Amino acid sequence: MSTSGRQPGAFRAELVAVVASVGEDGPAVLASGDPLQLPAGELRADHDSLQEGVRAFAAEQTGHTLGYVEQLYTFADLGRGDGTGRVISISYLGLTRADTTAPEWAGAYTLLPWEDRRSVGTEQVLIDDLSRWVRGVRGAAREARQERREHLFGIGSMPWRPELALQRYELLWEAGIVAESPRASAVRPESGAVMLHDHRRIVATGLSRLRSALQYRPVVFELMPPTFTLGQLQDVVEAIAGQDVHKQNFRRLVEQQHQLVEPTGDLSHGTGGRPARRYRFRREVFAERAQVGTKLPIPRGR
Amino acid sequence: MSTSGRQPGAFRAELVAVVASVGEDGPAVLASGDPLQLPAGELRADHDSLQEGVRAFAAEQTGHTLGYVEQLYTFADLGRGDGTGRVISISYLGLTRADTTAPEWAGAYTLLPWEDRRSVGTEQVLIDDLSRWVRGVRGAAREARQERREHLFGIGSMPWRPELALQRYELLWEAGIVAESPRASAVRPESGAVMLHDHRRIVATGLSRLRSALQYRPVVFELMPPTFTLGQLQDVVEAIAGQDVHKQNFRRLVEQQHQLVEPTGDLSHGTGGRPARRYRFRREVFAERAQVGTKLPIPRGR
């Protein structure tokens, strides 16, 4: 391919991180400023690898080390950023265990309220908005919109699939229900907090990826304290998935995962009921199963 | 984050494409030169989006348009390339329908022979090499290696999972069984053809992604002629998955996918047996299900 572009080799590149942690009130991501923005830093030449770069600058900014790091997506479209030339943004997901009550943490479901279905949140408003959007066209196009709406939001016989968070965001964006960049717009509380540029889309990407990873990699444990009860583990899984899970089935699954966790021997008292056994993640299996065969349940909701 | 790097904003960026097509002898990717290399081109400023860039330069180079395009991964580690500074490589997977007998196509299983298990290929040699690698260390490390080998290669009670192609490549690379860059090395025929730099790893990434996509998106049809028999469809799926599938179950699954395909009405004669019904992909469902709920079977092999 010939290089007929005008600036053959000059691009600014930055790392954008979705640093996630799970606290009492659910998952949260590092974000600060007004409008909220994700931590980002110019790509530096003194990092051997991108992963290393992400880890380093997350440590600088937060004092926390990231347990798990995964590349999300690279954005380089024109029309992003501030018009000072094309910026290549390489986005990463990083998991850590931090106190999310500090002000620099933004609740994931403050940004994407419809993704939390634990307490039968009345996201009905958005569904209705979508209905109007569906009816905005006729014929085959309307059917297509209708199908997407039903598939993504688990309407009718379709299940709600937590890992489709990004696609839901994109649908809502197309429908004009959520806004990117803080333009003046008729933003309802149900449509969540706006972020700078396309940062909220990146958060949605991260949530999607995290929810997917949950199903086949032992990533939850990066968000857990060293020892924990199965109840606590379930709470974290539910927080990430945004869905309640059947308690008995959850323990069955965790326990039958061959040697994924092991009991420490002591109990957790004072939780108001029968004391729970404490468990520890068997870090030994991490290397082996980093990529394979560790599934925690994300149920398909009804 | 402060910009303490020495060259804050100067990076070369390129697009690298894994352009795949399926012909008589299985999946193939565009690659030429000696050593073989993937088509790549400098990122140009006159493309609005990366996708558009990939499509444009694939069209330039091959004359074929890509039906499906998906971003794979962005590489920007030092130590890649030719030492003339850091290059950011954004890799893409693109599917097309082309005659793969032309010389610029390299068979995917020439590059990654162990990924084709259709004809009970005797990849036993590699398994044995891996056994030696496992025995190269002691204690817990040995167990970890052993576990990884069993998980990834479907040994013992573990199933062979086609979509783990990348992880298998990485394991073989760690074990020194496949080489990157054409260094002089004891390369066996069983370890496949070497490519430039890390290009073979990118092919493995593409194969992994393609096999995953197969399970929940109607991407196969991008590789099929406008009309086809279920037998042909099965052949292509098997070629990509590198695995045979149970015929009756395959048809059952395809047919019960609500309106995914429809019979054209005419038959395919001259195949040596009873003529098969020809089908056509219902492109209408593509938009709706682009992201959701179209699963074709990739079986877990025994």
Added chain:
DNA sequence: GAGTAAATGCTGAGAGTGAGCATAACACTC
């Protein structure tokens, strides 16, 4: 007519999942 490939119908084993009932063990109240 023989051979072959495709379509079609059916079946049963087994795994996995969703959902519920029942019991156990604590804290707290009266």
Added chain:
DNA sequence: GAGTGTTATGCTCACTCTCAGCATTTACTC
């Protein structure tokens, strides 16, 4: 110290999916 609420834990059952075969029919090619 009995009762109540709450959480943990154990067990069962129905149901769906998937895998994997068997058998039969059809209609072409050679």
